[in-house]
Amino acid sequence: MTKAIEADPTSARADGRRGASVRVDGVDIRFGSFHAVRDISLDIAAGEFLCLLGPSGCGKSTLLSALAGFVRPYQGSLTVDGSPVTGPDPDLGMVFQSSEALFDWLTVGQNVAFGPRMRGRSRAEQSALADEYLGLVGLRHCAGRFPGQLSGGMRQRVQIARVLANQPRVVLMDEPFGALDAQTRQVMQEEMTRIRQATGCTVVFVTHDIDEAILLADRVAVMTAGPAASIKAVYPVDLPGPRDASAPEAAELRRALRQDIGEEVRKALRDQGLDPELGTDLGAEVGTGLGTKLGADLGTEEDR
Ligand SMILES: Nc1ncnc2c1ncn2[C@@H]1O[C@H](COP(=O)(O)OP(=O)(O)OP(=O)(O)O)[C@@H](O)[C@H]1O
Ligand SMILES: [Mg+2]
Numbered sequence: 351m352t353k354a355i356e357a358d359p360t361s362a363r364a365d366g367r368r369g370a371s372v373r374v375d376g377v378d379i380r381f382g383s384f385h386a387v388r389d390i391s392l393d394i395a396a397g398e399f400l401c402l403l404g405p406s407g408c409g410k411s412t413l414l415s416a417l418a419g420f421v422r423p424y425q426g427s428l429t430v431d432g433s434p435v436t437g438p439d440p441d442l443g444m445v446f447q448s449s450e451a452l453f454d455w456l457t458v459g460q461n462v463a464f465g466p467r468m469r470g471r472s473r474a475e476q477s478a479l480a481d482e483y484l485g486l487v488g489l490r491h492c493a494g495r496f497p498g499q500l501s502g503g504m505r506q507r508v509q510i511a512r513v514l515a516n517q518p519r520v521v522l523m524d525e526p527f528g529a530l531d532a533q534t535r536q537v538m539q540e541e542m543t544r545i546r547q548a549t550g551c552t553v554v555f556v557t558h559d560i561d562e563a564i565l566l567a568d569r570v571a572v573m574t575a576g577p578a579a580s581i582k583a584v585y586p587v588d589l590p591g592p593r594d595a596s597a598p599e600a601a602e603l604r605r606a607l608r609q610d611i612g613e614e615v616r617k618a619l620r621d622q623g624l625d626p627e628l629g630t631d632l633g634a635e636v637g638t639g640l641g642t643k644l645g646a647d648l649g650t651e652e653d654r
Contacts, residue, residue: 369397369552370431370441370519372417377426379412386412388578390426392571399546399553401563403607404573404582405614410556413573414522417554418444430520440465443518443551445509447525452497458508459484459493465516483511486548487541503534507541514549523555527562539565543591560607561595563587570603572610575618582610 372394379386387409394400402410415421417428419437428435430442452461462484463476471479484490487507497505506526513521527535539562546553557563563570564587572582585606589599619625 368519368550371396372520372552372554373427373429373432374413374417375427375429377413377416377428378424379409379416379421380424385578386576387573388580390581392581392584394552394554396431397550397552399555399566399568401567401570402554402556402573403558403560403563403570403611404579405575405611405618406558407618408573408576408579408614410573411524414444414524414554414556417520418442418522420444440469440516441519443513443516443521445506445513445521445523445526447528452505452509452512454497456496457493458489458495458497458500461497461508462493462511462515464512469516479515479517480511483515484508486514486545487511501534503530503538506530506538510545514545514551518551520552520554521549523553525556525558528558535562542566560604560611563607564589564595564600564603565593570607572607572614575614575621582614 372392374390374392374394377390378388390413392400402413404410412421416423417435419435419439419442430439435442453464456464459477459480463480466476466479480493481490484493487510489504489507489511492500492504492508497508500508506529510526527538530538542555543566555563555566567587569584569586571584573579574582583606585603587603589597589603594600595604
């Protein structure tokens with residue numbers, strides 16, 4: 351499985367482009383009177399892999415949606431290689447947590463060719479791009495099948511191929527492996543590193559999983575609990591590859607991330623009028639997503 355991708359930077363980026371730099375500058379996002387995120391600033395280098403961690407409901411998806419041009423900030427600016435994000439753009443590819451985003455009535459190959467088709471690429475180009483990016487995620491042999499005939503992990507790989515076929519400069523991923531079983535998730539994490547090397551894209555990757563962030567990221571940004579969530583801390587991940595989140599060299603970073611998230615989950619619980627002691631274990635177990643998930647469900651209820 352891990353041999354499925356033949357990393358070939360020249361063919362993957364035949365146009366010579368690489369990832370774009372992303373600047374988030376003083377961004378505030380509001381939904382009516384609800385203040386979701388406040389004064390967020392992040393400079394993401396071209397080709398960097400940034401993971402966003404934070405308690406559920408804090409605003410990670412909201413920030414990603416703003417980067418994708420789906421949500422307009424109330425204040426502040428978002429720029430990609432210096433150009434403002436004004437709306438959805440094929441240069442900014444979004445991979446959602448659920449592979450329901452795939453078109454069930456199109457074959458896998460047609461799904462991946464969809465973006466190039468919409469942008470008026472010739473039939474030959476569409477099929478070459480579909481072939482290239484299905485090859486990159488190891489699913490060339492599934493081109494003629496329908497999404498409903500694939501496993502969850504395979505559908506997620508199709509979704510990634512479909513986004514990459516637009517040859518985006520920035521890939522935004524919202525808990526893309528959150529619904530997968532632990533083993534498939536591990537395979538996908540390995541593939542992610544290779545896809546990233548093959549394409550040179552800048553990646554902003556939301557996850558609940560501290561170990562996943564340590565495995566994949568160049569830097570990890572931790573968000574505070576909402577409302578009006580901001581960036582609590584940004585950590586560089588200076589570990590040699592191939593990475594092992596349980597390795598002794600990762601212990602200090604892991605501890606710091608668990609502490610930060612634990613504090614924010616407990617804060618979220620307190621804000622909901624719940625016993626913050628509940629969060630003691632939740633913070634420690636945040637790698638499973640349990641604590642943050644609970645935080646989110648409560649937060650959402652409160653917001654209604
Ligand atoms: N369209 C919207 N209208 C009103 N409120 C919204 C909207 N979208 C998000 N919110 C609120 O903004 C806050 C942040 O939501 P968001 O989905 O970004 O959180 P999240 O960090 O991605 O959570 P999770 O980890 O559970 O996915 C939540 O309180 C949510 O209820
Ligand atoms: Mg979310």
